[in-house]
Amino acid sequence: MQRRRLAAFISLVLASFTPPLIPFSVLSAPPKTPNQTVECEILVTGAGLAGVATAYEGLLAGRTVCMTEITDWMGGQISTxxxxxxxxxRTQRLQLFFSxxxxxxxxxxxxxxNGNLNPGDCWVSDSCFLPHDGHxxxxxxxQDAAKKGRGQLKWFPATVVKQLEISRAGSQQAIQGAIAIQHRPAAGVPPLNTLPLSQTIEDSYRYENSARLNKEILRFVPLARREARHKWYVVDATETGELIALADVPYRLGIDARSYLEPSASSGTSDPYCTQGFTYTFAMEATEDPIGHGIPPFYSQHSAYYSYELPRLASFPLVFTYRRIWSPKDGEPMSFGGINFEAPVPDDISMQNWTWGNDYRPGTAVDNLIYTRAQLQASGQLLPGNWLGGLRTESLRKAEEHAIGYFYWLVTGTTDSQLGDGVKQPQPNNRYLSGLDSPMGTVHGLSKYPYMREGRRIIGRPSWGQPEGFTVWEIDISRRNYNDDYYRQTLSPQMYRRLKIALAGLETINAIASTKPPEQIARRTRSTIFPxxxxxxxxxIDFHPCMTKSPPELPGNTEREGERQGAGEAYPFQIPLRAMIPQKIENLLVAGKSIATSHIASAAYRVHSFEWSVGAAAGTTAAFSLEKAIAPYQLVDDLPRREPLLEQLQYRLQQNNNPTAFPDTSIFNLDWDDWR
Known part of the structure; x- marks a missing residue:
C-alpha cells in the first residue's frame, strides 16, 4: 500500500514539469477591476512568525491589520x-527572556x-511539536489579541501580492495600494495542497483563472477615514523579500565581498547566487513491521548526495529523534556521539531537516532559487503586472524530488557520500506520511513551502558611519577573536588593522594611536550596541552553504569553499530599527530575514525567536508611527543625536515586555560570556 501511495505521488510530481516556453510578459495579463477593496492600517505580507508577531502587536494596539499568506496556514517555520x-x-531559554x-x-x-512543551521528545530543542498545531x-x-486590543484582523490565506501602487512625494515614495490575488480550487478539481508548490506557484501569481484555480483580485488600501499623510504602513514579512524586489529598493543577495566588516567572507567579490540552502521538510513514522518502498524514478540523480555527514552523527536513531515531533510512548535510553536520547518506537513521528539530506543548495547563476534584480529584469518580472514570485520554479521542483529521494535513502540506502561504505544501513520500519490530515497538511507529504534560511536583504538608509547604507555585519555579532593565521594571511595588512581597530570597543581611540601589532589590540567582549x-x-552563526557546481546533487560536489569560515558562536545581539527601514519607500517596513544584515550575520538572524522579536518591533513601530503621524525613518534620521520619539517607542516596547536589550549587556559590562 505504501509503495503504491509513494508511486502515485511521484507520478503526480512528474506530471506537469514542463518548463514554460512562453515569455513571462505574455503569461501575465494586466488586472481588471478588483473584485474587492480592503482597507487596512497595517498591511502584513507573509504570515510566518515575523508576520504573525507584527499582526499580534498591531491588534493589541487596536489597529486594523490585513495579513496575506501564499499558503493557507500561519506560522512559517513552525507550520508551513x-x-x-x-x-x-540555552541561556536565553533558562531565563525565558523572549518577547x-x-x-x-x-x-x-x-x-x-497537556503541559508538555516537547511532545516529540526531540533532542535538538526543548520544544518539538506537530506543524498543523502551530497554525x-x-x-x-x-483572534484573542484582536479582542483584547479591540483591533481587527483581516486574514487572507492563499493570497499573493502581485503589484504595488507607488507614488512620489518629494524625495520619498510611498505605497498607496497593493494588488493581490487570492486563489481557491476550481470546480471539480482536488483541494489546495494536493500538488507541490512548484506546480502551483506561477499559476497563483497570474490574474486569469486556470483549470486548477479560480482567482479573486483584491486591492488593499489605507483606511478611508484617516486624514493624515501617513495613512498606513506595509510590512514585508515574506520569506524571500518579495515586496522589496517589487518596490525595487536597494538590496543584497548571497555573499558579500570580503572586508574588515565581513572578514570571513568566502569571496573577495560579492556573489548573489550563493545563498544558504533551502529545505522541503517531511514527516515519517516509525512502524512495527517493515514496509516496502518503491524507488523514485529520479532517485539515481540524487542518491550520490545523501549522507549522515559526520561520524558522530552516523546513527539512524540519532537522526530520527533529532527533530522527533511526536512520541506518545517512551523508548529505551540510548547514547551516540555523546548525545543521550530515547530510541524511536512505533508511532513516533520525525520531521526531517538535514544538511546532507533534504537541504537543496544551489549556488550558481543557472540554478539559484531567488532571482537577482538582473534576472528579474531579464525575465520581465519587474514590469507592471508580470510578477510571478521571483523564484526559479525548476529549483523548487528539483528540491521536491531531492527531499523525496532523501526519505528513500533513509529507509533503503546503503551508501554514504561523505563517510563511505559500511556506515548506512536500511531502515525499512518507517513510512512516509502524506495526506491532508498528515503533519504537513499536504497530499504529497512535503511541507507547503520550503524552509528558507536566507532571502533578499535590504540595504538600509545611509547612516553615520555607513554612508552607503546601514547593515548589521559579521563583526557586529561574532565572538571570533580574528587572531588566527587565516585572517592575517587572507586580509591585507591595512584591512586587518582596520578590523582590529573596529573591534577595540572603548579602546578604539587608543588603538588608532597605538603602534602595537594588530593582533595585540584587545578585542571587545560584546556585540555592537545600537542606539x-x-x-x-x-x-x-550557522551555515548550510551552497554547493560549488550545478546541479547541487552532482556526484562528488562540494560545499562552496570558505563558506563555513564565518560560522561559530555569536554574542547576544540587537535588532536596530535602521535595519528594518528600506531606502526610498517611506511607509514600508521589513521584518523577518530580509532586514539589513550581511550574508554572515543573517546566518544568526534567522531563527524562531528572532523572527518573533523583529515582528513585534515592526507591529509596534507601525502602530506608533500611525499614532504620531510620522514615517518610521523619521525616528532615526538624526542619530547619533538624541531622538525623543525613538526613546518613546523603545519605552513602549519595553513596557509591553518586548525587550530591546539583554540584561547586563552594556558597553561597560565585560561579563557577556554569561550569555552563551
Whole structure:
C-alpha cells in the first residue's frame, strides 16, 4: 500500500514539469477591476512568525491589520515550512527572556499537549511539536489579541501580492495600494495542497483563472477615514523579500565581498547566487513491521548526495529523534556521539531537516532559487503586472524530488557520500506520511513551502558611519577573536588593522594611536550596541552553504569553499530599527530575514525567536508611527543625536515586555560570556 501511495505521488510530481516556453510578459495579463477593496492600517505580507508577531502587536494596539499568506496556514517555520522545533539558545531559554508573544506561543504549545512543551521528545530543542498545531495556536492567538486590543484582523490565506501602487512625494515614495490575488480550487478539481508548490506557484501569481484555480483580485488600501499623510504602513514579512524586489529598493543577495566588516567572507567579490540552502521538510513514522518502498524514478540523480555527514552523527536513531515531533510512548535510553536520547518506537513521528539530506543548495547563476534584480529584469518580472514570485520554479521542483529521494535513502540506502561504505544501513520500519490530515497538511507529504534560511536583504538608509547604507555585519555579532593565521594571511595588512581597530570597543581611540601589532589590540567582549535597538536575538552563526557546481546533487560536489569560515558562536545581539527601514519607500517596513544584515550575520538572524522579536518591533513601530503621524525613518534620521520619539517607542516596547536589550549587556559590562 505504501509503495503504491509513494508511486502515485511521484507520478503526480512528474506530471506537469514542463518548463514554460512562453515569455513571462505574455503569461501575465494586466488586472481588471478588483473584485474587492480592503482597507487596512497595517498591511502584513507573509504570515510566518515575523508576520504573525507584527499582526499580534498591531491588534493589541487596536489597529486594523490585513495579513496575506501564499499558503493557507500561519506560522512559517513552525507550520508551513515544517520546522516545528524551536531554535533557542540555552541561556536565553533558562531565563525565558523572549518577547511577550513568543512566551505566549511557548505556553500555548505546552497547553496544547497537556503541559508538555516537547511532545516529540526531540533532542535538538526543548520544544518539538506537530506543524498543523502551530497554525491553530497562532490563529487563536491573533483572534484573542484582536479582542483584547479591540483591533481587527483581516486574514487572507492563499493570497499573493502581485503589484504595488507607488507614488512620489518629494524625495520619498510611498505605497498607496497593493494588488493581490487570492486563489481557491476550481470546480471539480482536488483541494489546495494536493500538488507541490512548484506546480502551483506561477499559476497563483497570474490574474486569469486556470483549470486548477479560480482567482479573486483584491486591492488593499489605507483606511478611508484617516486624514493624515501617513495613512498606513506595509510590512514585508515574506520569506524571500518579495515586496522589496517589487518596490525595487536597494538590496543584497548571497555573499558579500570580503572586508574588515565581513572578514570571513568566502569571496573577495560579492556573489548573489550563493545563498544558504533551502529545505522541503517531511514527516515519517516509525512502524512495527517493515514496509516496502518503491524507488523514485529520479532517485539515481540524487542518491550520490545523501549522507549522515559526520561520524558522530552516523546513527539512524540519532537522526530520527533529532527533530522527533511526536512520541506518545517512551523508548529505551540510548547514547551516540555523546548525545543521550530515547530510541524511536512505533508511532513516533520525525520531521526531517538535514544538511546532507533534504537541504537543496544551489549556488550558481543557472540554478539559484531567488532571482537577482538582473534576472528579474531579464525575465520581465519587474514590469507592471508580470510578477510571478521571483523564484526559479525548476529549483523548487528539483528540491521536491531531492527531499523525496532523501526519505528513500533513509529507509533503503546503503551508501554514504561523505563517510563511505559500511556506515548506512536500511531502515525499512518507517513510512512516509502524506495526506491532508498528515503533519504537513499536504497530499504529497512535503511541507507547503520550503524552509528558507536566507532571502533578499535590504540595504538600509545611509547612516553615520555607513554612508552607503546601514547593515548589521559579521563583526557586529561574532565572538571570533580574528587572531588566527587565516585572517592575517587572507586580509591585507591595512584591512586587518582596520578590523582590529573596529573591534577595540572603548579602546578604539587608543588603538588608532597605538603602534602595537594588530593582533595585540584587545578585542571587545560584546556585540555592537545600537542606539535604535527595537528587539533582540541570540543564536550561533550557522551555515548550510551552497554547493560549488550545478546541479547541487552532482556526484562528488562540494560545499562552496570558505563558506563555513564565518560560522561559530555569536554574542547576544540587537535588532536596530535602521535595519528594518528600506531606502526610498517611506511607509514600508521589513521584518523577518530580509532586514539589513550581511550574508554572515543573517546566518544568526534567522531563527524562531528572532523572527518573533523583529515582528513585534515592526507591529509596534507601525502602530506608533500611525499614532504620531510620522514615517518610521523619521525616528532615526538624526542619530547619533538624541531622538525623543525613538526613546518613546523603545519605552513602549519595553513596557509591553518586548525587550530591546539583554540584561547586563552594556558597553561597560565585560561579563557577556554569561550569555552563551
Amino acid at each position: 515550512q515544517g520546522t516545528s522545533a524551536l531554535d533557542e539558545r 511577550r508573544g513568543y512566551l505566549e506561543l511557548r505556553k500555548r504549545i505546552a497547553d496544547k499537549y 491553530e495556536i497562532l490563529y487563536d492567538m491573533l 535604535d535597538s527595537v528587539g533582540i536575538g541570540h543564536y550561533a
